[in-house]
Amino acid sequence: MDEIASKPAASRRKGSKRERTRAALITAAGDLIRDHGYEAATLEAIAAKAGMTRGAIYGNFGNRDDLFAEVVLDRWTPVTPEYVPGTSFREHMARLGHAYAAAARQRALVAVHAASFQLQVRRHETLRRRVAIQGRQIIEDAAQELLRLYPDEQLPMAPVPFIQALAALGEGLMAAYFADPEAYPEEVFVEAFKAFAGR
Numbered sequence: 001m002d003e004i005a006s007k008p009a010a011s012r013r014k015g016s017k018r019e020r021t022r023a024a025l026i027t028a029a030g031d032l033i034r035d036h037g038y039e040a041a042t043l044e045a046i047a048a049k050a051g052m053t054r055g056a057i058y059g060n061f062g063n064r065d066d067l068f069a070e071v072v073l074d075r076w077t078p079v080t081p082e083y084v085p086g087t088s089f090r091e092h093m094a095r096l097g098h099a100y101a102a103a104a105r106q107r108a109l110v111a112v113h114a115a116s117f118q119l120q121v122r123r124h125e126t127l128r129r130r131v132a133i134q135g136r137q138i139i140e141d142a143a144q145e146l147l148r149l150y151p152d153e154q155l156p157m158a159p160v161p162f163i164q165a166l167a168a169l170g171e172g173l174m175a176a177y178f179a180d181p182e183a184y185p186e187e188v189f190v191e192a193f194k195a196f197a198g199r
Contacts, residue, residue: 022060022070024050030071037116041068069130072121078138079103079170080145089154090197097190100170104177104189111178139163156196166196 015023028050032041043064047054061067081095107114121131143159155162169192177184 018060021052021056025052025057025060025067026070026074029067030075033071033117034075034110034114037112038120039116065124065127065130068117068121068127069134072131073134078142078167080142083149088197089150090194092150093193093197094190096166096170097193098186100173100193101177101186101189103170104174104181104184107174108178108181139167156198162196166193169193169196 025046029041029046032045032049043054043057046067047057050056057064057067061070079096079099081092081099083092084095087095121128139160142163146155146163147159152159157165170189173184173189173192
């Protein structure tokens with residue numbers, strides 16, 4: 001949810017007409033939030049940007065919250081480093097620090113609008129629950145992937161809370177970077193993540 005970045009349109013053109021319509025509406029809503037904030041992403045504006053009518057939205061989503069929950073799922077790309085076979089867990093954590101630093105630089109351009117969307121998620125209980133369920137699944141998937149790469153005994157805690165802690169660290173560092181980029185150079189990200197691997 002911290003990222004409302006764009007995705008290549010070509011990756012959305014496959015599937016049935018209904019699938020393409022849904023994808024176009026999700027893209028339009030995500031782009032409006034990214035460029036102008038949550039408040040600008042009215043149903044009328046979304047439909048106009050997608051070249052459709054409001055009826056197309058209601059024909060594909062139960063309500064506005066359903067559409068925005070799909071935007072989160074579509075745009076919320078977890079920060080993950082490339083796995084290099086044969087490298088240590090500590091080296092993997094360093095790569096995760098580099099990945100979060102790169103994400104911070106990329107996401108700084110849309111941080112204000114992403115924050116406005118996060119605020120709205122917290123104000124709307126139905127949408128918050130939908131996003132929370134999606135977030136838990138992302139955490140579970142990341143924990144399973146980590147266990148596939150490294151044995152359980154190398155982790156400083158159980159996989160799911162460990163991924164939760166890493167995500168919280170990354171989100172916190174990015175928020176700090178958005179406020180004062182010069183105080184949070186890439187090495188701060190890297191050293192923070194390496195600390196999770198121990199000495």
